[in-house]
Each structure stands twice: as structure tokens, then as C-alpha cells.
Amino acid sequence: MTSPAGVPVPPAPRPPARGAWARVRHGALPFGSLLLALALWQLLAASGTWSETLVPPPARVWDAFVDVSTTHDGVRGYNGTYLIEHLGISLRRIAIGAGVGIALGVLFGLLMGTVGWMRSLFEPWITFLRTLPPLAYFSLLVIWLGIDEEPKVTLLAMAAFPPVAVSTTTAVAAVPTSLVEAARALGASRWDVVRDVVVPSALPETLTGVRLAVGVAYSSLVAAELVNGLPGIGGMVKDAANYNNTPVVLVGIIAIGVSGLIIDGLLLRLERAVVPWRGRA
Amino acid sequence: MSSRETTKTTEGLEGAGTTRAGSVRLDRITHRYGRGGEAFTAVGPVDLTIPAGEFLVLVGASGCGKSTLLRLIAGFEQPTQGSVRVSGSEPRPGRAAGVVFQTPRLFPWRTVRGNIDLALRYARVPRAQWSERRAELLARVGLEGTEKRRVWEISGGQRQRVAIARALAAENPLLLLDEPFAALDALTRERLQEDVRRVTDRTGRTTVFVTHSADEAVFLGSRVVVLTKGPGTVALDLPITLPRGDVDAEELRNSREFAELRGQVSHAVKAAAAA
Numbered sequence: 001m002t003s004p005a006g007v008p009v010p011p012a013p014r015p016p017a018r019g020a021w022a023r024v025r026h027g028a029l030p031f032g033s034l035l036l037a038l039a040l041w042q043l044l045a046a047s048g049t050w051s052e053t054l055v056p057p058p059a060r061v062w063d064a065f066v067d068v069s070t071t072h073d074g075v076r077g078y079n080g081t082y083l084i085e086h087l088g089i090s091l092r093r094i095a096i097g098a099g100v101g102i103a104l105g106v107l108f109g110l111l112m113g114t115v116g117w118m119r120s121l122f123e124p125w126i127t128f129l130r131t132l133p134p135l136a137y138f139s140l141l142v143i144w145l146g147i148d149e150e151p152k153v154t155l156l157a158m159a160a161f162p163p164v165a166v167s168t169t170t171a172v173a174a175v176p177t178s179l180v181e182a183a184r185a186l187g188a189s190r191w192d193v194v195r196d197v198v199v200p201s202a203l204p205e206t207l208t209g210v211r212l213a214v215g216v217a218y219s220s221l222v223a224a225e226l227v228n229g230l231p232g233i234g235g236m237v238k239d240a241a242n243y244n245n246t247p248v249v250l251v252g253i254i255a256i257g258v259s260g261l262i263i264d265g266l267l268l269r270l271e272r273a274v275v276p277w278r279g280r281a
Numbered sequence: 282m283s284s285r286e287t288t289k290t291t292e293g294l295e296g297a298g299t300t301r302a303g304s305v306r307l308d309r310i311t312h313r314y315g316r317g318g319e320a321f322t323a324v325g326p327v328d329l330t331i332p333a334g335e336f337l338v339l340v341g342a343s344g345c346g347k348s349t350l351l352r353l354i355a356g357f358e359q360p361t362q363g364s365v366r367v368s369g370s371e372p373r374p375g376r377a378a379g380v381v382f383q384t385p386r387l388f389p390w391r392t393v394r395g396n397i398d399l400a401l402r403y404a405r406v407p408r409a410q411w412s413e414r415r416a417e418l419l420a421r422v423g424l425e426g427t428e429k430r431r432v433w434e435i436s437g438g439q440r441q442r443v444a445i446a447r448a449l450a451a452e453n454p455l456l457l458l459d460e461p462f463a464a465l466d467a468l469t470r471e472r473l474q475e476d477v478r479r480v481t482d483r484t485g486r487t488t489v490f491v492t493h494s495a496d497e498a499v500f501l502g503s504r505v506v507v508l509t510k511g512p513g514t515v516a517l518d519l520p521i522t523l524p525r526g527d528v529d530a531e532e533l534r535n536s537r538e539f540a541e542l543r544g545q546v547s548h549a550v551k552a553a554a555a556a
Contacts, residue, residue: 187375
């Protein structure tokens with residue numbers, strides 16, 4: 001974020017928020033808060049209030065990060081797998097699970113938003129599912145599906161499904177009649193109206209639902225990898241916790257958080273690219 | 282193109298009557314909203330015959346049911362009593378007429394070009410002809426070169442022009458416009474009025490135009506019908522004898538005949554609203 005001369009470089013083409021303040025707000029402020037948090041953490045750890053097992057200093061977490069990312073003393077990463085591989089395996093589970101959940105959510109949302117009795121039929125179940133914490137049904141999934149990939153992916157799908165279904169249903173039900181009528185006046189068939197008016201007009205809210213769903217799936221990751229989660233970032237956190245290996249737990253948490261931020265950022269960019277009319281019409 | 286051919290054959294078979302393509306026949310229609318004690322009559326009873334090729338303007342104070350009448354002709358609603366015939370048959374939305382609404386109702390997820398193309402697709406125009414037809418339609422409403430623009434990047438007047446081009450895409454023999462210029466500034470409104478007059482004169486299609494402005498009615502119409510208020514019935518049915526075709530719009534608006542006719546319509550609207 002800084003040029004060779006040490007001058008903060010304003011992040012590229014953001015809408016103008018004017019001069020120096022914009023530079024501070026978009027560049028220095030987030031960076032500064034990160035530095036402050038690290039400093040506080042270091043102070044807290046150095047004060048010796050808690051033992052190193054409970055609050056390891058940043059340097060030890062950094063060491064743990066290097067350990068789990070490299071081969072050292074003949075040990076490859078954590079439990080034979082590098083951090084990036086743990087993360088990759090988990091991301092693959094999220095991609096499959098959330099992908100299935102999102103696809104089903106869009107399908108149910110379209111049906112429930114257009115057909116009244118379908119909404120009455122399914123909405124209570126979806127609300128029921130939505131209020132359950134994923135941990136509550138994970139044990140059941142393990143009993144039914146075993147301990148391999150199936151319960152993990154199913155859990156993530158079940159967690160991702162409700163937000164998309166709910167937001168799509170609401171969006172589809174709220175399609176402006178004025179636009180539906182305009183399409184019909186041009187000679188659109190029922191199917192034309194669904195494809196050319198209902199779907200695009202529900203898209204912004206559906207995408208918000210997708211972002212929520214990915215967030216929910218992300219936050220269920222550790223739960224999904226509680227049983228036989230290695231390799232996998234959630235499994236790594238769980239396993240390290242079993243041995244009171246706090247630095248690795250923190251490395252895992254930070255890896256989950258940072259990758260989550262990146263994915264949300266990508267989804268936000270996707271949203272801007274796909275629905276440029278949002279808030280404009 | 283095919284719709285024009287159909288028009289010719291129907292003319293040949295049926296001759297000049299109320300079954301001709303683009304003609305409208307309202308037979309003792311009444312329309313009520315709601316049911317039982319809650320019901321109120323919006324329109325009726327109305328008897329109205331609009332021969333093919335006429336430019337009819339419906340005028341009346343707000344709430345007199347003129348929009349309802351237009352929705353009945355478009356086929357969006359069925360009359361509670363009586364019958365509506367467009368080109369000799371019961372109107373169906375998208376088949377009976379091209380419609381321009383009070384607001385442009387463009388699809389924001391599509392560009393100007395995308396909005397027109399959608400209309401061409403619904404009108405079953407072969408894809409190979411799209412670019413030619415699109416250019417022709419945009420030229421007709423004076424919007425050359427805006428194809429790639431997003432609908433929120435163009436002005437309100439331009440948006441309504443796109444809506445008109447879209448409504449013309451199917452080449453329906455009937456065009457319905459529901460107070461399309463009410464939300465525009467005076468200058469843009471006058472220019473669009475002149476354009477609509479020219480476009481419809483040139484193509485000879487039947488047009489039904491709803492407005493509350495006596496000025497607009499006299500300028501546009503070849504016939505003006507004033508509706509009474511709640512429920513709407515015909516209060517005045519006035520042929521407009523002003524010259525059409527290639528005329529100087531400014532001269533027309535300042536002519537004595539124009540002023541006289543406008544006075545007549547304006548008086549009738551006020552009387553109908555008071556009654």
C-alpha cells in the first residue's frame with residue numbers, strides 16, 4: 001500500500017471521496033487498525049497476564065504459520081498437509097456444498113415466488129431449517145451418511161440453502177407488475193416473462209442471498225469438519241485444539257477469516273458486474 | 282413485415298368495417314372494480330367505434346376511467362359487461378396492440394438495443410432482420426446512436442422514445458398510449474407530440490391516446506372524445522379537422538382553428554369534471 005518513498009498510495013479507481021481524507025479512509029485507516037490490533041495483541045501477550053498456551057504472542061503464531069506451510073524436521077506442514085492444501089480441500093467442500101445449496105435455493109425460490117401454494121408448502125420447513133444451528137443436525141448427518149465427504153458437503157449445502165431460497169422467494173414475489181405488464185404488452189409468453197423479467201429483476205436480491213449463503217457455509221466450516229475433518233482447515237483447527245496447540249488454531253482461524261474476506265470481495269465484484277442497474281432503476 | 286401482409290388480406294376479405302385490422306369496437310361496455318357492496322363502476326356504459334386509421338384522443342379529468350378504457354382495449358382487463366373487439370376479435374395483450382405507458386417501463390437490465398431486440402423477438406421478427414429493423418425503429422423516434430446506452434444514462438424524454446420504438450416493433454395496426462408525456466417538461470413534450478403525430482400519420486395505424494390536456498388532445502387527434510367523471514361515459518365526440526401530414530407544428534398551434542377547438546374541448550372537460 002506504500003510507494004518506495006513511503007507515501008501511501010491511494011487505492012486505484014474508487015469513486016472520489018475527496019483528497020487526503022479519502023486516502024486515509026481507504027488506505028491508512030484499515031492498515032492502521034490492523035497494526036494497532038497486532039500491537040495490542042503483542043502487549044497483552046508480553047504482559048504475562050495469561051500463559052503462552054492461552055495467548056501466544058504474534059511471533060509464535062507466525063512461526064506456526066511458517067511451520068504448517070513448509071516441511072521442517074521431516075514433517076510436512078500440519079499432519080502431512082500444507083496449510084494451503086488444508087484450505088484448498090475445505091474450499092472445495094464449500095464450493096460443492098454451497099454450490100448445491102445455492103442452486104436448490106434459487107430453484108425453490110423461483111417456484112415459491114411464483115406459485116402461491118408451493119410457498120405455503122415449503123416456507124415453514126425452510127424457516128425451521130434456517131433457525132437450526134448446523135451443529136444441531138450434524139450428528140444426525142454423521143449417523144445417516146457416515147464420516148467421509150457426504151455429511152460435510154450436505155451440511156454446507158443445508159446451511160447455504162435457506163438464505164438463497166428466502167431472498168429469491170421475496171425477490172420473485174416482488175417483481176414489479178409494471179414490467180411484467182410491459183413484457184406482456186410486447187407479446188411475451190408466460191415463459192418469456194419468467195426468463196426475461198422475473199429472473200433478471202430478482203437477480204440483485206438473489207446475489208445478496210448468495211453472499212449470505214457463502215458466509216453461512218463459511219461459518220459452518222469448522223462444524224462440518226468436526227468429525228474426520230483432516231485434511232481440511234476446520235479439521236486442522238479442531239485437531240490443534242485437541243492438543244492445546246493455540247498458535248495453529250489461530251493460524252487456522254486467520255486463514256479462514258482472510259480467505260472469507262477475499263471470497264466476499266470477489267462476490268461483491270461479481271455482483272457489481274452482473275447487476276450494474278442495482279439502485280439505479 | 283408479415284403483419285402488414287395480413288392487414289392487406291383482411292382488408293380484402295372484410296372491406297371497410299369494424300373488423301378491419303386496427304379498428305376498435307366497444308359495445309355497451311361497463312367495467313367495475315371490486316365486488317358486492319364494495320364495487321365501484323370505473324367506466325360505462327360506453328359505446329365507441331374507432332375506424333381503422335383514426336387517431337382518437339380520450340380526454341378527461343383524472344379518475345374518469347380513461348386508463349381503464351385503454352386497458353380494456355389492450356386486453357389487460359375484461360369488461361364486466363359488454364364486449365370489446367379489436368380488429369374484429371377479442372383483444373389479447375401483446376397481440377391486439379402496441380402499448381406505451383405513462384412511465385417508460387424499460388427493462389433496466391437491458392441496454393436501449395436490448396430493449397428493442399426483446400420486442401423484436403416477441404414480435405417473432407427473424408433474427409437476421411433485427412439490426413436493420415432496430416436501426417429503422419430508433420431512427421423513427423430520433424434516437425440514432427444510442428443503442429449501447431444503459432437506460433439510466435439517457436434522459437426521461439429519450440426513455441419514453443425508446444418505449445415508443447419498442448411498442449412499434451411488432452408493427453401492430455393499433456397503438457395505445459396512456460398519458461405518455463405527462464411526466465416530461467413542456468419543451469420535450471411538444472417535440473414528442475410532433476414526433477408521434479408524424480410517425481402515426483406516416484404509417485397510417487390506428488392510435489388511441491389518453492391525456493388530460495385539451496391542448497395535447499387537439500394537436501394530436503383526428504377525433505377527440507371527452508369522458509365524464511365516475512363512471513366515465515362519453516360527454517363529447519368531436520372530429521378534429523386540422524390539417525395532417527407535413528405541416529408546420531408551430532403555425533398549427535398558433536392558428537385560430539386550433540384555439541377554437543382547444544377551447545371547446547377544454548370547456549367540455551371542465552363541465553364533465555364538475556358534473
